[in-house]
Amino acid sequence: MNDRAHAKSSAPQVWLPIPAEEIGGLPDSLDYRFWNGEEDFPADPAAVEFYVVPYMQPAETTARPLSRMARLRVVQTLSAGVDHVTPYLPQLPPGVRLCNARGVHEASTAELALTLVLASLRGVPDFVRGQDAEEWRPAFYPALADRTVLIVGYGSIGAAIEDRLTPFECDVVRVARTARDTPRGPVHGLSELPELLAAADVVILSTPLTDATRGLAGADFLSRLKDGALLVNVARGQVVDTKALLAELETGRIRAALDVTDPEPLPAGHPLWHAPGVLISPHVGGPTSAFFPRAKRLLRSQLRRFAAGEPLDNVVTTT
Structure with a gap:
């Protein structure tokens, strides 16, 4: 083995779901291997020190090498949520940093949240059905203007949603795990949520999936919504109690626009498909043309920090 090959083989190994040459600008001091969930591993998982979790792959697939990664130091997701990784953290050595993709999905997810709100309020699904049936279906629809929009989960995605709501002349109310003040106004704590729901015309869920x-x-949350309210979920399907939501939808009292569902994917024959007042998109908040430039920028920055021994961004927890 020549000196260069030996140096490369002894360098910290990184598994990437995007080929290193497509990312560009990565440190030369690291050994990059491409793996996007295929059956065969590109090398022995025991040598991996930095693992970038394949995006939009089943959790059982992306977790498959984790228990064998004895030298692992960093797990980097390309999603904002890390709930697909956290159940497997007990398999990892102590001191492994789990980092999320804060900064990657804000634009795409916020765009979809606004799309779902406007499409639902303005009756776009019925227009599409009318077009398919060659029927002209005029009606009077609610506008977003003058409405109160409650954002539950006011992190970076929640703030990006407010950015896009600002020109629409609506009032925004913000809720996060803990209360705080921002230049835009107060963020209410999660404990205040029951009192805030009754005034909301639109409720947008953008919170991480946690035990809390x-x-x-659920049933109590949904019962507090005013008649005609719209629930929009761009968070995780399990943030909503599907059974309780179906019970409310069947009355026609509220409507929903769901990018995520529980179960997911939503199976054929599930009652949510045909529940009244529901618009469903197939978990497409993140995968848009905006994803790859932002994902590559994040990986470039994180790997430069890792190679230099500098603190990483977006650390969610350490094992």
């Missing part, structure tokens, strides 16, 4: 938010939009 699992089933958050």
Whole structure:
């Protein structure tokens, strides 16, 4: 083995779901291997020190090498949520940093949230059905202007959603895990949510899935919504109690626009498909043309920091 090959083989190994040459600008001091969830591993997982989790692959696929990664130091997701990784953290050595993709999905997810709000309020699904049936279906629809929009989960994605709501002349109310003040106004704590729901015309869920938010939009939450309210979920399907949501939807009292569902993918024959007042998109908040430039920028920055021994961004937890 020549000196250069030996140096490369002894360099910290990084598994990437995007070929290193497509990212560009990565440190030469690291050994890059491409793996996007294929059956065969590109090398022995025991040598991996920095693992970038394949995007939009099943959790059981992306977790498959984790228990064998004895030298692992960093797990980097390309999603804002890390709930698909956290169940496997006990398999990892101590000191592994789990980092999320804050900064990658804000634009795409916020765009979709606004799209779902406008499409639902202005009756776009019915227009599409009318076009398919060659029927002209005029009606009077609610506008977003003058409405109160409650954003539940006011992190970077929630703030990006407010950015896009600002020109629409609506009032925005913000809720996060803990209360705080921002230049735009107060962020209410999650404990205040029950009192805030009744005034909301639109409720947008953009919260991470945690023990505190699992089933958050349950029967009590939904019963507090005013008649005609619209629930939009761009968070995780399990933030909403599907059974409770179906019960409310069947009355026609509220409507929903869901980019995520529980279960997911939503199977054929599930009652959510045909529940009244529901618009469903197939978990497409993140995968747009905006994804790759931002994902590559994040990986370039994180790997430069890792190679230099500098603190990483977006650290969610350490094992």
